[in-house]
Amino acid sequence: MQGNETERPVLTGVEGRAGIIRLNRPRALNALTPEMVRIAQGALTEYARDPAVSHIVLEGAGDRAFCAGGDIRYLVEKGKEQSGEAEAFWRDEYRLIHTLANYSKPVIALMDGIIMGGGAGLAMHVSHRIVTDNTRFAMPEVGIGFLPDVGATYRLARAQGETGRYLALTGETVGAADVIHAGLADHHIRAERLGEFRNALLAADASQLESVIEQYAEKPEPGLFETYEAQIEAVFRHDTVNDIVEALTHRSLEFSKRTLATILSRSPRSLLVTSELLRLGRTAPTLEDCLTREYHAACRCLSAPDYYEGVRAAVIDKDRNPKWSPATLAEAGAFDPEDIAPVPGVPDPVYS
Template sequence: MTGGEPPVLVRREGRAGHLVLNRPRALNALNHDMVVRIDRALTAWEHDDTVETVVISGAGERGLCAGGDIRAVHDDARDGDGTASAEFWRDEYHLNARIARYPKPYVAVMDGIVMGGGVGISAHGGVRIVTERSRIAMPETGIGFVPDVGGTYLLPRAPGELGTRLALTGEHIGAGDALLCGLADHYVPSPALPALLADLATRPVRDALADHARPAPQGELAAQRPWIDTCFAADTVEEILGRLFDHGDPAAKETAETLLGTSPTAVKVTLAAVRRARELGSLEAVLNQEYRVSCVAMGNPDFVEGVRAQVIDKDRRPRWSPRTLAEVSDADVERHFVPLGERELGLGESAL
């Protein structure tokens, strides 16, 4: 964002309405104002017959969106009472659900970095485009938090236990693996994006994609499915780690080491959230669960410490509390799922 430009650029190009996240210096990190602006534009275009397609993309060269404005949430957790963050998540999660139900083609250009909240405003869309530059992740366990914005709805729907691995480790994936895991639909080489977007001004999405989409490069996860499915099917994080270390594949051991670097509390809560999400059915039900989990997780010491270590001081040496998996009890996990009473998100399909 430069000068007096807004954090979301809203413009029309022929039959397409464009939303451009416009905080490139912050890698287009999503804040409350941006959520409100996006929702307002979607409302206007939903009832405008001259707008046939909505396109969301990011300003700058680095990516669509690095996630929510984590510094603001960190400051609220450290110095405030959490109200501002809860209100942000309330509107953000409603927006995620709205995107999933939007009645017009919603084209998400997932070029470059797409993490956390960036996944929420893209991967629920009807047309999700990745490129050779795409790096997609839900990295929350590394900052003492838990995947949200519908991430625990999307990831369990990946083949086998691929989504469980991605949720617990926060690892990045490229275009081929995003397609395999159901987080994207089409691969378009980045040099072809300008022509594709220009075509959307005059042509239906399907016709434009037919000219510009290409087969995606092979990812890495398909070849790793045997050990991923075996190891991550375990019922506890401790058992997952045991299977990873015992497997013998060097990649399995590397994954175990990654998992050991995450917050013990966050990774146990994440496994519970992913398993429960499989049984909830609808995106709305999962978002309601995520809201409860997020409001509790923000108050954990690991969240403030994780953001400090990974984002603010960048020493990459978080001091987790509790320090080990064994110290995180079932009761510690369960308290993240307790209903919030009057503070519930209360998102239902009928409201959309």
């Protein structure tokens, strides 16, 4: 392993037959910084041409999180400065996600603990996606005036039933069974066996991965989606947020009432943008199409007040009382195509 655990924000090295990428900011829930993205991208380039590396193990340091997403304090700071560094971070992050999604060797993501936003982007596109009893998965962006990005509108639009639309428009947190049910993870390993499983992965080569996983995988306890799949399908099959809200208002189940209250607490602008990105994502021919469209929408958020207000309320002041602008879906009106249009002078991500 290169570097020591107090210095490098990503630890890399070859263990057995595996190339390791360990996100190493446990106190910050392994939130991604520009340096972390660059180190991970460099490691993947190196591992791709190393014949000693059979497969990649992608993991988070500590026992709390795989990765809680991008470092939003950094992004908000750079967005306010209008320095172009936030946009550059997203370009590099999306390129990293594209690399992982199209990697020449198997990638095993150990999705233990908290997985949110950019962390989900690192994990949900790879070849082998492992969750545990500790998994807490969310795409919470509509709650901070942002949008589900990192290729989420490609994956969530194709999730089982309407579970992806539920995750995107509520921002709610779900567990291992739900992530598998939605099609965003493949296998569940009991948390207490994760270390043992990891050791078996290191000793295996690519041809043995499936048998190793089969040896350790177990069915998780049923989750939210198994219980409420029919209700979610009935409500979230609608393409627009207003139609979803209307459908929820006519349902008497406590689950529907909670879901309605949650959606109405989110940024109206973010809800409209997210709903449109999901609609477009459902028929997008490639992940790259969605990444580029999400990038345009992300850059537009830097000039919209809700992103800064949402981060203030959730992360900085932590009063959990954002003042959205516009304040309600009725005031927001219809989706504005300008909200996902390219920003003049800002280059698109380049995937290679």
